[in-house]
Amino acid sequence: MEMILAPSMLSANFAHLGEDFAQAMQPGVKWLHVDVMDGHFVPNISFGPPVISSVRKLLPETFLDVHMMVEEPLRFVEDYKNCGADLLTIHAEATVHLEETIEAVRAAGMKVGVAISPATPVEDITAVLSRVDMVLVMSVVPGYGGQSLIPHTLDKIRELVTLRKKLGLKYDIEIDGGVKLDNLDTVLESGANVIVAGSAIFSGDIAGNAAAFLEKLQAYKAV
Numbered sequence: 001m002e003m004i005l006a007p008s009m010l011s012a013n014f015a016h017l018g019e020d021f022a023q024a025m026q027p028g029v030k031w032l033h034v035d036v037m038d039g040h041f042v043p044n045i046s047f048g049p050p051v052i053s054s055v056r057k058l059l060p061e062t063f064l065d066v067h068m069m070v071e072e073p074l075r076f077v078e079d080y081k082n083c084g085a086d087l088l089t090i091h092a093e094a095t096v097h098l099e100e101t102i103e104a105v106r107a108a109g110m111k112v113g114v115a116i117s118p119a120t121p122v123e124d125i126t127a128v129l130s131r132v133d134m135v136l137v138m139s140v141v142p143g144y145g146g147q148s149l150i151p152h153t154l155d156k157i158r159e160l161v162t163l164r165k166k167l168g169l170k171y172d173i174e175i176d177g178g179v180k181l182d183n184l185d186t187v188l189e190s191g192a193n194v195i196v197a198g199s200a201i202f203s204g205d206i207a208g209n210a211a212a213f214l215e216k217l218q219a220y221k222a223v
Helices: 014-025 049-058 073-082 098-107 121-132 154-166 184-190 206-223
Strands: 004-007 029-035 063-069 087-091 111-116 134-138 170-176 194-197
Touching: 004 098, 004 206, 014 029, 014 049, 014 206, 029 206, 049 063, 049 073, 063 073, 063 194, 073 098, 073 184, 087 098, 087 134, 087 194, 111 121, 111 170, 121 154, 134 154, 154 170, 154 184, 184 194, 194 206
Parallel strands: 004 029, 004 194, 029 063, 063 087, 087 111, 111 134, 134 170, 170 194
Antiparallel strands: none
């Protein structure tokens, strides 16, 4: 699987987004992780289509990995397609229309992911694994940045790796929450290949942080 770093926009300095993005992308980063929060599925509110449209104009070549922490996301599929999302990930816990929403995202021309929170078992999404491009395992409680990685969530990644091989599927496995350079080796060994990192990228030497993550990802791929 391709090893991908997806810096999380939520941890960038909103007063200097252009500068922060330029530094994060400078070492060769191709993805940006964008958290959309509605104040209902999670307590916080983040940003919506107008901000993402602006990001798309600023980063026309960047793959926008949009994580929908939103109740009943089916209502907004066309909005996020129109604002430039490349991949829309929806939470299994946020809708009673999971399969319909997955098909709507795909019909709109975007890639589609399904996300599970730390308390949600993998078995809740096994029926849709053949219909998604990516599975996002939340390794912290959704809705807040700066939390520590919950160790047992790595077991879900291992389970998803086993299922992928057993079922002959090709979905990417993304991890989001508490990933730092000092636990990245363990995360990679669990089988995740799309790594979301927020404060570990957008603090201090942003370009240097991104380069250090990429170096580890490429070294792991080469083994």
